[in-house]
Amino acid sequence: METSLKVANPWAQAPVFVRERTQSTMDDARRLALDGCMEGTVVVAGFQREGRGRAPGRTWHSPAWESLTATIVLDAGAFSFPLAQLPLRAAVAVCLAAEDCGVRPRIKWPNDILCEGKKLAGILCETCGKAALVGIGVNCTQKTFPAALAGVACSILQVTGREMNPLSLLPIVLARLKGALGDGQWREKLVARLASRGERVRMTLPHGGAVEGILQEVDEQGKLIVKSDAGDLLRIES
Numbered sequence: 001m002e003t004s005l006k007v008a009n010p011w012a013q014a015p016v017f018v019r020e021r022t023q024s025t026m027d028d029a030r031r032l033a034l035d036g037c038m039e040g041t042v043v044v045a046g047f048q049r050e051g052r053g054r055a056p057g058r059t060w061h062s063p064a065w066e067s068l069t070a071t072i073v074l075d076a077g078a079f080s081f082p083l084a085q086l087p088l089r090a091a092v093a094v095c096l097a098a099e100d101c102g103v104r105p106r107i108k109w110p111n112d113i114l115c116e117g118k119k120l121a122g123i124l125c126e127t128c129g130k131a132a133l134v135g136i137g138v139n140c141t142q143k144t145f146p147a148a149l150a151g152v153a154c155s156i157l158q159v160t161g162r163e164m165n166p167l168s169l170l171p172i173v174l175a176r177l178k179g180a181l182g183d184g185q186w187r188e189k190l191v192a193r194l195a196s197r198g199e200r201v202r203m204t205l206p207h208g209g210a211v212e213g214i215l216q217e218v219d220e221q222g223k224l225i226v227k228s229d230a231g232d233l234l235r236i237e238s
Contacts, residue, residue: 008171010178011040016170019045020064026126026135029071033131037073040178044070044170066155068138068166072177076132079181083132084222087111087125087238090134092189093176094121098138100172102160106195109224110238113138114195118154136173140164191217201226203236211236 007016015038022028028043047064076083091107098105098113098120105121106114113121124135139155141163156164180186191197194217201215203226211234216225223235 014038014040016042021047025071033128039075041073071135074132089180093180097173097176108195
């Protein structure tokens with residue numbers, strides 16, 4: 001079943017489609033983008049059969065209406081910044097939205113939101129022609145997680161004791177996302193919330209291999225800066 005939800009969408013006139021069940025909000029949004037939908041169109045679902053994460057084979061586990069699972073269609077041609085910044089700006093937006101709910105999150109570069117070392121939210125960005133698709137998943141009302149996730153995932157309810165309905169969280173996230181797209185201070189906000197900053201990390205490189213060193217910050221292009229044991233500043237691209 002699909003309905004068009006009246007939600008405070010900062011992209012004026014753009015619809016928010018609500019689906020009880022779907023294969024993936026990212027796939028649904030891709031089809032809408034190919035049909036020429038308005039910028040700011042949103043697909044949100046109560047349950048995804050095949051919600052996916054950034055890494056191949058990763059899935060987003062989402063019991064019905066316990067998480068916010070949504071994808072927003074944006075006009076990539078209207079961005080005043082490199083496309084590589086989009087997932088990081090989206091991470092800042094979700095982080096700020098979580099703070100609005102009383103959570104003190106951290107951003108695990110490039111696309112995870114953590115609280116107390118556990119994953120609270122994830123972001124997946126893809127392109128579709130001239131459109132950019134921003135997929136967002138936030139754990140909201142889970143009281144427990146499956147055994148495989150119990151030690152690595154958390155929800156807003158677990159952290160704050162507050163019941164945050166996913167559809168109530170949606171307009172907060174949308175407003176923060178719209179703001180982050182035009183925010184000249186996005187990098188400073190990201191670095192201030194960067195998980196493991198100043199700590200020793202081991203990073204797997206996109207094309208294989210790994211580097212170790214002290215995590216420093218994120219540059220203007222969205223690359224992670226790690227200081228190697230030899231003193232070199234390594235810039236790692238997502």
